[in-house]
Amino acid sequence: MQLVVTYTNPDDQALGLKALESAAVPFEVRQVEDEGMEITEVFVPETQFDHACDIIEGLEAEMAQMRQKAGKMVCPSCGEELKHCEDVDFSGSVTGITSVLKCQGCGRLIPR
Numbered sequence: 683m684q685l686v687v688t689y690t691n692p693d694d695q696a697l698g699l700k701a702l703e704s705a706a707v708p709f710e711v712r713q714v715e716d717e718g719m720e721i722t723e724v725f726v727p728e729t730q731f732d733h734a735c736d737i738i739e740g741l742e743a744e745m746a747q748m749r750q751k752a753g754k755m756v757c758p759s760c761g762e763e764l765k766h767c768e769d770v771d772f773s774g775s776v777t778g779i780t781s782v783l784k785c786q787g788c789g790r791l792i793p794r
């Protein structure tokens with residue numbers, strides 16, 4: 683068995699497992715705890731690994747699109763929500779950038 687994805691959000695997990703189920707990919711779920719956080723690891727057979735990755739990636743892209751439609755700005759790397767970053771001072775900026783968004787998931791900064 684190979685680890686294909688981990689979930690910390692039960693809603694995301696439900697969607698992911700449903701997608702694997704409807705694609706007839708067998709999977710095994712293991713609960714682990716990391717620094718007090720419940721993490722669900724999803725394993726698939728090695729022969730199904732590539733297929734399962736495609737399904738999960740497709741689903742994540744779809745979810746990012748859905749969130750974008752809902753009016754939220756999301757990170758192009760991980761799909762988490764972007765928030766305005768207040769810690770950056772642009773008063774001396776020569777780039778024309780006046781504000782920056784910060785990803786709540788991976789911490790990526792995105793100028794806008």
Ligand SMILES: [Zn+2]
Pocket residue numbers: 757758759760761762785786787788789790
């Ligand atoms: Zn991110």
